[in-house]
Amino acid sequence: MLPKLEYSSPKTLEELFEVLEKYQEKAKILAGGTDLLVSLRDRVEKARHLVDIKKIKELDRLEYRKGEGLIIGATVTLRRILESQLIREKYPVLWEAVKTIGDVILKNRATLVGNICNASPAADSAPALLVLEANVRIVSKEGSREVPIDKFFTGVKKTILRSGEVVKEVVVPEPPSNSFGRYLKMMRVWSEDLAIVGVAGLGYREGRELRVRLAYSSVAPTPLRIREAEEAFTRDGTMEERIERAVQVASQRVSPISDVRGSAEYRLNLVKVLTRRLLKQMVEVV
Amino acid sequence: MKYVGKPIQRIDAYEKVTGFAEYAGDLELPGMLYAKLLLSPYAHARIRSIDISNALKIQGVVTIATGEDFPFRVGLYVNDRYILARKKVRWIGEPVAAVVAEDLETAEEAVELIRVEYDPLPPVLDVRDALKHDAPLVHEELGEYAHSPAFNPIPGTNIANRFVVKKGNIEDGFRKSDVIVENEFFMPQVSHVPMEPHVCIGQYLKDGSIKLWTSAQSPFAIRYILGYSLGIPLHKISVYVPYVGGGFGGKAGINFEPLVALLSKKAGYRPVKLELTREEQFMTAPVRQGFYGKIKTGVTRDGRIMAKKIFYAFDAGAYADYGVNIGRAAGYSCTGPYYVPNLEGESLTVYTNHPWGTAFRGFGHFEFLWAIERQMEIVAAEIGMDPVEFRLKNALLPGLTTATGEKLREDAGRVDQCIRAVAEKIGWGTPPVKISSSKVRAKGIAALWKAPAMPPNAASAAIIKLNEDGTILLSVGVTEIGQGTVTALAQIVAEELSVPVEKIKVVPFRHTDLTPYSWQTVASRNLFMEGRAVIRAARDAKEQILDIASQVLRTPKDDLVIEDEKVYVKGRPEWSIYLKDLAAGYVYPDGNTIGGPIIGRGYYVGSRLTYLDPETGQGYPALKWTFGAQAVEIELDEETGEVKILKIVSAFDVGKAVNPLLVEGQIIGGGVQSLSLGMWEEYRYDENGKMLNPNLTDYKIARAGDIPEEYEIVVIENPQKDGPYGARGVAELAMLSVPPAVANAIFHATGININNLPLTFENIWRALNKGE
Amino acid sequence: MEKKKITFKINGVEKTVEVAPNKTLLWLIREELKLKGTKKACERGDCGLCTVLLNGEPVKSCLVLAVEVDGSEIVTVEGLSRDGELTELQKAFIEHGALQCGFCTPAFLIVGHWLINRNPRPSKEEVVEALNGLLCRCTGYRPIIEAILSVSKAKK
């Protein structure tokens, strides 16, 4: 059973800030609850005041603005993201990543912002947001700030969020034109699982040059973008050589652990195999 | 036949699709209390002290029990288990104390406040280590435990049972062999994962009687053991079992029923409910035993098996009260469905400090067939023979003798036909196909057999009552755990008494006060045994009906026919009487009445089954052998180890498919369960023996997206003359031998032998990259 | 822990109850409202057997707080068929042998009904995807998939 709890459901950001101020560390944001309720039941989460944000209209935004990009509010469910044809076409790496999260039923509740705020190394949406260079809009009583997603995660289940701060939305900028994105996720089964390793890639042309961005889940304490591997790919050589160089660098930069989902050795192998496969596709498609 | 052999819909379906089917966890009783268990954090330790004082102070806590409150041992075949741990804990997850409170939340809160001091002991966490001379003893008092005469525990060791089988002359056999091949095989402990976790409610009454409501497969076994262990006469114990939300053997023995009964007594005779969470289901409910096997096979160049030396060791975990029978069953079937003229087999059930093992669908066989069917493949390759041909050449056919010296009856099932059928349907004989730089497709085959693992005196019974309107009530002891036996039994009644199935009700619950005896709902024995009992009960009812009808119709009994709910005179259908008019006695127009309520009864026990010789294992253990074979086609990704199952073909010689819809359901469901267990499932432990994946997030079982794209079923029907309408059991058989078929396919794809389960993607990858 | 008063509709009937904030929707359904068709089997979103419709969408009721459903509409397996007449899908489950022990059946029916309502002709892949959030240990899933597809085919 869940521990004894208190619950409030503010209707505006102002009310939300008040509740957060009042309860400080005791308070925890409740979005879809698909992470939070499990960790409360496991007694891993110590907070005992849940602040449900689903009634706050301002957080419900899912909107694309030319030039600015895609805005995904804190209460936007994964289901809504998957149903957006625009996201599917314009941000395929994000769409693919979201598709792999949990299952159809779960996606009716789970949110994208919850996925990143939970800050699991296995968060599937994170590598996609990393290669898309998304920004996180954070609000609090004091005001607001915008942080690039690669500065957002600070450790296993840790983010830069301070007490009283809330993620309002994620902003995904316009991807480079004619880019191609993919998320490859290796699971223990075919149907549904957390990632043993996930790799997001974004390929695009800068002039005639093929550029790639690479980011990973479940290979380090946080979701990880590996710019060194991207650079290794950029330098001279045949495509084959460039790919292998990137694969090598990526496999040196990751620091996977062994756990019930996979050993460090296996994860390392998957980093190589999936990176290679992804880059080959980039070369073919872009 | 009008009803037998037809795909009739399940008789319990309406309740189950509307949500009204009753399961034990749905029950609430007046004054009911809730129990919560405190589990041991040590695999092996002495309990120094338990302090419950703080927990008792919580408002709403009614009582707290520890092992010292209940100095009784229970067990099915060996009395090796206390109700709550006493003096010692033997696995991480063993119940040490139980809180009873007004509500679950309070019980959970109080459990946290119990303080236990332990003196850790060195644990035994590997079955091979447990057999070493200096291994710590899991049960120092093994010699004192009462046990059934069929078993042979060895005090002073961790061996809960040693079973030996000897046939022919093994030295001679190996001498005559051209090639000798020896291999080792391994399988971890796994969970049944019934969708409904264990749940039971118990009430102890002041007059010393006990009432139980439980999710259990075998109410009569529970009643018997409880009576034996607590010294309570059986008429004072009643066990009620509604629908069971999946059993698979995990609910076959006696589990938490004694605990809730005794907690009720301690809590002032109020009913007490214990419902395991999923985590507790993994940690504290019984599991399937782990397995280690070593097989040495001698063959001639032309593919005749001359000799086998077999060693099986089952990792029984902390207790083996049911578990001893698993090693025994694996022992007497140890050869698999092949003729082996010279044999030495040893099958041990070994205590360790792992979770305790119990029956699991196909028990012993799922385990040793992994070894046998892998070994067959390896040996065939060694002598350069096609593995299908090799299997056919050594197939155990009617007239040949089994390991225990039983000559296979002439109407036995035919493993050769099953092997041929799956080989044909999978398209056996084509080489593996490379479909991309990393992916290859290949096929694999494995055969199987099993007989019900039960004592010779396992009995079944049935009662048929004719209602006043001509409808019929059938009462049997087999529980409805999903397998659908009762639907098939209703069909048999319909056939025997010529009454439509819709007019037959099988009593949907079991209650030991009302239900006729059944030894257990296990072992794929119930269609066969209850089936025979039902036929006899129907014929008994028929005799009673004809007795009265003969008087009413003034015609000798042998000139009467029962058909379409009527009795009539042969050749004179107009001289007839409705069954309903005979149901409770026939009333003449003037009020005179003859006869009385019709109640048919029947029983069945196996004929001429014997205990097995303790020295040689020779004897007759098997009511019937069911044979089968599985074939798979896989797609393997050599870079990641991923295996996708494209197709499974299953063939079973079921004798007679009384209900083809149910047979198919068992075969597909069993096949997917087998696949899931073989590929993904495993208790993962840390170095202290703590389970690392006690939830369905990390203990993966197959989902809809994991099943084979194609599934083909071949039902072979060589009737067994003493089976009901020729039928044999198939429910357990359905889940045998899929894993070796997959591993054999991997072998054909890559030349690599994998002899350890599970075949996780990572383990496959590891095996393929061992050389690098 | 203060109880909260919530009002909602379940299977067409309006209810008002007081519930503590740490109670899940699953608890509300089984323990407070005594609707036992919705099953509890893992309480962490893995098995999906507690799935019900919340405002027309399937949710795993163990991962929803009861207090969150104030003002909502809930449908459980008991609300699928009215007056004892089975739905097409319920009939199809029976015909295809899509149930054995029956413990998971309510959840599969809930998801099956939802799927067919919003997508009358789902592909096999879509059916499988929708069912991936649910566990069944008896049937091997295949008969369930076939039952759902048979209804969708019948619905032209």
Ligand SMILES: Cc1cc2nc3c(=O)[nH]c(=O)nc-3n(C[C@H](O)[C@H](O)[C@H](O)COP(=O)(O)OP(=O)(O)OC[C@H]3O[C@@H](n4cnc5c(N)ncnc54)[C@H](O)[C@@H]3O)c2cc1C
């Ligand atoms: C069965 C199952 C399968 C799953 N499979 C996957 C998977 O495949 N891949 C994967 O990545 N995840 C998976 N998850 C985890 C989870 O579903 C996702 O991380 C989901 O996106 C979390 O969203 P939520 O809205 O439910 O978050 P919640 O549980 O509501 O919140 C998660 C955390 O973020 C905090 N939070 C939420 N919103 C905000 C905000 N606006 N500002 C500040 N903090 C906030 C919460 O306080 C909490 O600590 C799975 C979970 C389950 C139960």
